[in-house]
Amino acid sequence: MxxxxxxxxxxxxxxxxxxxxxxxxxxxxxxxxxxxxxxxxxxxxxxxxxxxxxxxxxxxxxxxxxxxxxxxxxxxxxxxxxxxxxxxxxxxxxxxxxxxxxxxxxxxxxxxxxxxxxxxxxxxWTNGTDLIDLIADGPLPAATASRLLEPLAAAVEGAHHAGLVLGTEHPQRIRVTPEGQLRLAFPGPRAEATSRDDVKGLGAILYLLLTGRWALPGGPEGLPVAPIGPNGSVVAPRSLHPMVPHSLSTVAVRSLEDTSVGGIRTGAAILQVLDEIAEAEAETGLIPVVAEEPEDDVVWTTQRPVKDKKRTRKLAIGVSALAVATLLVLGWIAMQVVGFFNESNTKGDGGPPLVISQVVPTSDTKQSVNNAPTPTSGPVKPASVSVFNVASDPDSPNKGGLAIDGDPNTSWRTDKYLSNFPALKPGIGLMATFGQPVKLAQVVITSPSAGTKVEIRTAASGQPQLQQTLVVGSGTLASGETTIPVKMASPSDRIVVWITSMSPSGKLFASQISEVKFIGAR
Known part of the structure; x- marks a missing residue:
């Protein structure tokens, strides 16, 4: 050997x-x-x-x-x-x-x-990192742990409805994708494993994320084990780390307990608590957006933000200076207007009229010029439509063509998500490819998913990245037909309909697009 x-x-x-x-x-x-x-x-x-x-x-x-x-x-x-x-x-x-x-x-x-x-x-193969490497520097914040576990919990719940057992009760079988999702990377459940073991696995993974300790037998050597309390149950994560929310701590412990003494039986119960934590995060901002650019190969950060007093003071001084400057400008404009009327009353009709708009153009005038509709020339038919995806696992990749087939009864649909964009990825969309560059005036989208927010973007040839596209229009879809005005400086042979926010459907989010029509500009 x-x-x-x-x-x-x-x-x-x-x-x-x-x-x-x-x-x-x-x-x-x-x-x-x-x-x-x-x-x-x-x-x-x-x-x-x-x-x-x-x-x-x-x-x-x-x-x-x-x-x-x-x-x-x-x-x-x-x-x-x-x-x-x-x-x-x-x-x-x-x-x-x-x-x-x-x-x-x-x-x-x-x-x-x-x-x-x-x-x-x-x-x-699942790209990313090992689950154990993720907690090498210590436990994760509760909101981060909840977001990571949601996709795996949803997979367990769906598998159990299909009569399947996945085998999630070992940490080295789990990997973290570049999009920040836990994934069962090494499937193949033990012969004696049951659906209850999958639920215990979810609880043990949650416990690991919150405490850095493994709470089931048979874990890897060298990984700290969860402490056991006087009653024979594992010590609650909240007892080890008081910052853990009570509901999340409770669901981790109850997932590991025998169902005869109040243990959690299904993944749906775990999902419900994870949803509540996600909603609380959205309302209170538990994880502020990091302003700095991430380093290479860094997918997310588990460090809590540090308050910078010097930066806050500089920001306050800057805001104050901007406010004073704004007041001075407004005062000068008011004095010019008052002086104009006083001069007119003194000179009577003999003085030449002063056109104020020549001195201070109003924002309304600028807006009316910029938002003037572009004349249209009629529909432009793309050669093909494909799913434009910047992350792994594109949504309905073989059904993008249904959005231009002329039949409003067929649709391209996104997957169903537990969190709206951009929680796990920035969005999803359709890319229309034209035989030659076109200049559009409008994009007309037929959809039953009211509230879906979309951007119309132009893209370079080849395999463009999202940061290589240019926003030329945006809007919120109504139920039925929605016309989105487009302003294009130059023609393009690739147009992307990019969904930035999906429609809510109960606790899930999803959207569908029945038809997309591209209207050319004259």
């Missing part, structure tokens, strides 16, 4: 080495199809190792849950078969909070008999 290199087993990630020389970085599994790249952890409860690997046939990175053991051990083989069956059933379940299962392998079906591997669950 090969020894595991110490540099491959950092504290908190487990130190159990692989039982076979094949399970080393650079080794091959799955009949030579997958090359192991980096070790992510070990789930000792089911003798599984978690790896990032390279699919040699398709040329992409994947996440491997490698179930180890002796192929002659009938009992171990039966447990692995149960895990493989569950993974196969879950392969059809699609949710942003769960990595999509691509394949499952078993001895004789992708696994060579000589390998000390009983099964492999292959899933798409």
């Amino acid at each position: 090969s020894t595991w290199p110490t540099e491959m087993a950092p504290p908190g990630r487990g130190t159990a080495g692989p039982p076979s020389p094949a399970l080393l970085p650079g080794g091959m599994v799955g009949d030579g199809r997958y090359r192991l790249l980096s070790y992510s952890g070990t789930d000792a409860r089911c003798n599984a190792q978690l790896w990032r690997a390279r699919d040699g046939q398709l040329g992409r990175d994947v996440a491997l849950t490698v179930l180890l053991g002796n192929q002659a051990d009938a009992r171990a083989a039966a447990r692995v078969r149960r895990t493989i069956e569950r993974a196969m059933h879950a392969a059809s379940y699609a949710h942003p909070g769960v990595s999509r299962i691509l394949d499952v392998l078993s001895p004789g079906n992708g696994i060579a008999p000589r390998e000390q591997v009983l099964g492999i669950v292959v899933a798409e």
Whole structure:
């Protein structure tokens, strides 16, 4: 048996080495199809190792849950078969909070008999960072923890409605996406796992985010465990950190307790509390916007903002100076107007009239000139429409064309979100591509999603980023048809309809667009 290199087993990630020389970085599994790249952890409860690997046939990175053991051990083989069956059933379940299962392998079906591997669950690789690395510098603020956990809790609730068990009760199976969402990156539930274990997993993850401690048995070596109180239950997070809201502390503990003594049974109950925390954050501003530009590869910050007294004093002085200057300008204008009328009364009709607008143009005059409608020339038909997405997992990517098919009964829809934009991503939209550059006067959008806020943007050719687009119009959609005026300085062959805020639907947010018409300018 090969020894595991110490540099491959950092504290908190487990130190159990692989039982076979094949399970080393650079080794091959799955009949030579997958090359192991980096070790992510070990789930000792089911003798599984978690790896990032390279699919040699398709040329992409994947996440491997490698179930180890002796192929002659009938009992171990039966447990692995149960895990493989569950993974196969879950392969059809699609949710942003769960990595999509691509394949499952078993001895004789992708696994060579000589390998000390009983099964492999292959899933798409999740970019981002490990969950344990996220709390390496200490617990997170309550609002940040709630926002991170929402997508995973929603995935658990949806899976349970579909009769599936995900297997969320191990921290090394969870990763944090660049968009700031927890995701089950290594699916493949244990043979004996139940939906109740998924709920316990959510509670343990929430406890970990709030305290930096793991509250379930079988966690990684080196990760601090949750303290146990005199009553046999874990100590509430609020007792360890008084800043944790009472409701969030309670739901973390009750998720871990037996349902016979008041424990939480479903993910929906956890989601309800997370929604309440998110609403409280929106009302009280628990996490102020950070003005400084983030460093490279930094997705979010867990540090509380620090009050800068010098900066506050400078800001107050600046505001005061601006107010004094404004009063002086207004006083000068008033004196000029009074002087004009006094001069007119003294000279009678002999003096030349003074046109005030030549001295001080009014803002109303400027607005009427800038907002003058652009003459139209008629509809312009785009060559194609695709989903314009700046994050992973685009919404309904194959249905963008329904927005220009001429049938108002068909629609392109966003996904349903627990938080409105830009909580987890800045927005989502449709990009229309024209055969040649066009100059528009209006964009007419038919939609049943009243209250949806959109921007009309021009984009450069190729694969433009959001920061490379230019806003040329904006508006709030009414139920039915909404006309949005557009001001374009130059023609463009790509027009983006960008949704910045979706319509509320109960506790969820979603929008749909039935038709988009582009009206050219003369």
